[in-house]
Structures are given as structure tokens and as C-alpha cells.
Amino acid sequence: MGASRHSQVLIALVLTYCACGNFLALSSVVALGANIICNKIPGLAPRQRALCRSRPDALVAVGEGARLGLAECQYLVRHMRWNCSNPDPRGSMFGYERMAASREAALIYSLTSAGVTYAITQSCSRGNLSQCGCDKGKRDGRLAPEGFRWGGCSADIKFGLQLARKFMDAREIAETARSLMNLHNNRAGRKAVKSSMGTECKCHGVSGSCTMKTCWTTLPPFRRIGDDIYRRYRKSKLVEPYLGRRARTPISLVLKRSKRKHRKPRRKHLVHLERSPNYCDHDPSTGSLGTVGRKCNRTSKGTDGCDLMCCGRGYNTHQYTRTWQCNCKFHWCCRVNCHRCSERTEEYTCK
Helix, strand or coil: CCHHHHHHHHHHHHHHHHHCCCCCCHHHCCCCCHHHHHHHCCCCCHHHHHHHHHCHHHHHHHHHHHHHHHHHHHHHCCCCCCCCCCCCCCCCCCHHHHCCCCHHHHHHHHHHHHHHHHHHHHHHHHCCCCCCCECHHHCCCCECHHHCEECCCCECHHHHHHHHHHHHHHHCCCCCHHHHHHHHHHHHHHHHHHHCCEEEEEEECHHHCCCEEEEEEECCCHHHHHHHHHHHHHCCEEEEEECCCCCCCCCEEEECCCCCCCCCCCCCCCEECCCCCCCCCEECCCCEECCCCCEEECCCCCCCEHHHHCCCCCEEEEEEEEEEEEEEEEECCCEEEEEEEEEEEEEEEEC
């Protein structure tokens, strides 16, 4: 890796580090090695730190993927009591371990895993990672189904899946039911990315005819993956640990409500061990930050309405006036006259 490339990786790595809730002066980036920065990132497991030191470029993609998953989570549940807030005061992207083993934990784990898989795969296609690029199995004009040939740069989803699994699953070393739950939801997130892969094609031929098609696999917009995972979240399966006859630690998770004994959930399903708390009050034991101070819609009857969002505690009304320039007209030459418009609005926040 060249000196300039190494500096770019270190800068991006520090930005990943800052995104986790910590700040470092960028002026000292070049002087710092990957070892120092990786040791300062909060919440990493030993195997994750080892991967960070050996592959700092990969951790940059991991950080981008974690932010992508978090942003999608915040968008999906923006009108709910739990708005994907992180219960860890340090802001670590792994702070969600403090949450109850609820369907909300299943959602953020699967979205984070999907985001990391997505970002790594995208980085490969863009040439930002040293050990991957375009999918080698889908290039050089090899024959493909439906009478077309592979060409262009197909997204290397296999590499994205492998590296995301290596990094995200490295935390789950304890043989507990919660660990099995996290591993299952991590895999469901990766599976959502894999199943959403699409194919784009370009026709070749005389006068616009399509005598031959060149195709390549592509990643969809992440919003589509988020919508898919959100549907699974709404149908998340309640599970319980299965110990077996002689096992002292859980060996698998089985559906708690099933006519068939010891039936395992499907790999694409999200799973949870506990019912969701109401998220009305601040409760560190469940990771709930409460809804005090949250904005609400006074006229809505949905989850964003003040009645449900504020859990019956009532709400405060804030009045303010918004002003802006309006009805602007251009006069030749060279003057613009505008009126000043104002609007009195109200904002409501939970008590």
C-alpha cells in the first residue's frame, strides 16, 4: 500500500472512529498508525481489533456500513417510541448489546449486518479494498443463463458476505441464547442483501438490435433492503433456547409457539427472545431512553401521535414564528425585490 493510499485509509479510519462517538484531531492522523487507532475504537472484540489492524481499509467499509444501517433504522422507525436510539453513552456502534432481546434488537442487528455487507461489497466494486474487486466468476464473457454473457463489473457479494460475517459474528463467542439470537439476525441481514441482488444488461447489435446481451450483477438501493428487513421485523418470531438432553448451554433456538416440537425458525426470519418493552420511560436495563422531549403530532392517531408517543403523560406546546423571503421579482438590471413572509407554527413535545 503506497504512502498516499495509507494516509487516506488512516484518515477514513479516524472518521469511522469519530462516528462511534469519539473525536481525534485530523492533524495527527498521518502520525498515528492503524494499531493506535484500532485500540481506541470503543466496543471492538479482540478478533475485531485484530482484523482492524490487519485490514484498516476493511474497517472503513465496516464503519460506513454501520452508519448506513443505523440511518436506515432511524428512518424506518422515525414515528415510533423507539427511534433506534443507542443506549451506549459512548456512542459505540455495538452499544445495542444493552438492549432487551426484543424484536427491536433483532431489527438493528440485522440492519447493521446488512449495511456492513452492502458497504463491503460496494467498496469491492469501487476498487477501495485491496483483496477484492469485481466478481471473478462473472466476467471475461463467460456464458450465463438466458442467452446472455457476463461482462462489466459484477458486485462480489460472496466476498462481502464472508468479510461481514467474519467481522460482525466475531463478538458472539459466549454460548448463550442472546448470542444465538444475534448470530441468527446477523445472518438474516446478510441474506437480505444477497437475495436482493439484481442484474443489469446492455444490448449489443446492429441498428439497436439485441443480438447479444452483456449483463452484470448489481446492488439495489439500500432502502429496498431496509424495507424488506422491516417487513421481517413486523413478523419477528418469538424463540426460546433448546438445550437438548445433555447440553448445558443452548445448542439452537426453536420457535416458542409452534405445533411442531423443536421447530427452528427459517434463516430469513428475524427472531427475538423477549417481548418488547413499551419504551415510554428511561430504563437502562432494557436500553430504553424513553420518549420525554420527543416531538409528536397532535392530530395523528398513529404511533407518532401525542397520545401514543407521550404514553398518556401529556405534551408541551411551543409556538414560534418562521420568516423567509418570498414573492421575489427580478428587475432589469440588476436588482431583486422580495417580500418577507412569516408563518406562525406550533411544535409539540412529550412531557
